[in-house]
Amino acid sequence: MSHDLPDIAAALVARGKGLLAADETPATLKRRFDTVGVPSTEETRRTYRDMLLTTPGVSEFIGGVILQDETIHQQGSDGRPFAKMVSDQGMIPGIKVDAGAKPLAGSPKETVTEGLDGLRERLAAYRDLGARFAKWRGVIHIGDGLPTRICIVANAHALARYAALCQEQGLVPIVEPEVLMDGDHTIERCEEVTSEVLRVVFAALEVQGVALEGMLLKPNMVVAGVDCPVQPDVDEVAFATLRCLRRRVPAAVPGIVFLSGGQTSRLATAHLNAINRLPGSKPWAISFSFGRALQDDALHAWRGREDGVHEGRQAYAQRARLNNAAALGKYTDESEETLFTAGANPRRELHDD
Numbered sequence: 001m002s003h004d005l006p007d008i009a010a011a012l013v014a015r016g017k018g019l020l021a022a023d024e025t026p027a028t029l030k031r032r033f034d035t036v037g038v039p040s041t042e043e044t045r046r047t048y049r050d051m052l053l054t055t056p057g058v059s060e061f062i063g064g065v066i067l068q069d070e071t072i073h074q075q076g077s078d079g080r081p082f083a084k085m086v087s088d089q090g091m092i093p094g095i096k097v098d099a100g101a102k103p104l105a106g107s108p109k110e111t112v113t114e115g116l117d118g119l120r121e122r123l124a125a126y127r128d129l130g131a132r133f134a135k136w137r138g139v140i141h142i143g144d145g146l147p148t149r150i151c152i153v154a155n156a157h158a159l160a161r162y163a164a165l166c167q168e169q170g171l172v173p174i175v176e177p178e179v180l181m182d183g184d185h186t187i188e189r190c191e192e193v194t195s196e197v198l199r200v201v202f203a204a205l206e207v208q209g210v211a212l213e214g215m216l217l218k219p220n221m222v223v224a225g226v227d228c229p230v231q232p233d234v235d236e237v238a239f240a241t242l243r244c245l246r247r248r249v250p251a252a253v254p255g256i257v258f259l260s261g262g263q264t265s266r267l268a269t270a271h272l273n274a275i276n277r278l279p280g281s282k283p284w285a286i287s288f289s290f291g292r293a294l295q296d297d298a299l300h301a302w303r304g305r306e307d308g309v310h311e312g313r314q315a316y317a318q319r320a321r322l323n324n325a326a327a328l329g330k331y332t333d334e335s336e337e338t339l340f341t342a343g344a345n346p347r348r349e350l351h352d353d
Contacts, residue, residue: 005214006254008132009172010285012092012216013255016327017063018288019174020320021259022049022295023096023135026070032292038304042070050076051302052295055313059090061324066094066135066174066289072126083130094133094174095126097162101139110151113138113158116165123169133172135218136162138201140177142185142193142225152200160204167214174257174289176218177201181262183225187232191222191240198248212252218289219245220261221271234267238274242282251283258286260293265319266336268293273326287327294319 012019024032029048030040038044049071065086072095076085083093099115113136123134138155140147159175166173179194198219205212222240224231232240245256260268268290276286288294297319302312325331 005167005170005172005211008092009214009216009254012063012133012172013257013285013287013327014063016285016287016324017061018290018320018323018327019094019257020052020062020065020294021135021289021291022052022071023066023068024291025068025100032295032299033304036300036303042074044304045070046074047077047304048299048302049074049082051309051312052298052316053082053085053089055317058317058320061317061320062091064092064094064133066096067131068096072129072131081130087130092132093130094135094172095129095131096136097122097126097134098136101137104151104154107148107151109143110141110146110148111139112151112154116158116161119162119165120169123165123171127169127171131171133174133216134162134166135174135176137176137178137218140179140193140197142179142183142189147193147197152197153204156197156200156204159201160208160210163205163210163215164208167211173210173215174218175201175205175215176259178218178259178261179220181220181223181226184227184229185225186228186230187222187224187236187240190220190224191244194220194222195244195248198244202248202250212250213254215253216255216257217249217253217284218257218259221258221263221268221275223261223263223271226262234270234274237271238278241271242275242278242280245284246281249284253284255285255287257289260288260290263293265290265293265296269319269322269326269331270333272323273329273331276327276329285327288323290323294323 033040086093098113101111102114104110104112163173177197298312298316301315302308
């Protein structure tokens, strides 16, 4: 492992900073653009990312940006490559490197993430383009008889192999085992599955010789399924999530950056804040790596309009500020009302994919 990887990992989550997950594929971004009537072309996607990545002062709240293959090869409006633009803004550029979740042989209702073939060479190429960390997402479904052990083990192995290759190539791996919110399972079932997934993932990381000091964990929060008739309150989610992490995540990991999953922007922020406000030991920085939960207000303020760029930047910067406050345990509901300006509606509830 490169000696600077622990420093990079620590810098990504320093002082309550988190990550902007701007790693949507063109297909995913098209679905989001459709909600605001913006055609998805290479140019509109480039313009949208340019708006986010040129937002002044956002590096106070965002430590790194996860890019996607299309984006890391694009340039901003001033001609700078996006990875250099991120670095020039005082943030660290990263890259999504998995090839997506595919049906799992022997259990077609489940998936395993592919992309290990040729990964060593792709990681080296991305590092040459400016990336200093990478991300790989494994997906776990809860359902009748799910997840199976083969699914958990297969995804844990892929995450561990990816992480080892990242560190070999001088990149910090973001390890993302996501237990999905889809379904009607209880919060207790989510905690049970999340705990087992994390146990198997860290066992696989140990087998592959991954240095925990040079990685970050990107897990789900422990929540009930979206169709569960009994939804836990914010404090219940915080307590169950932190209990699960304390039992399964080694103290050597420098940071935990939550995904938002299917939560609204405000709810994801409130949960993050509640977790950080709980008493007791937290040996890791606890922060965020949100996609839609950071971008939705900005997207709806912008709507593809040239005269909406300023409002889009304001909305993004304010959401980043709120999540930074939550990562420090200093977020309040009142801050939603005082920080938002015209063009971004803090009461709008837009769900993640």
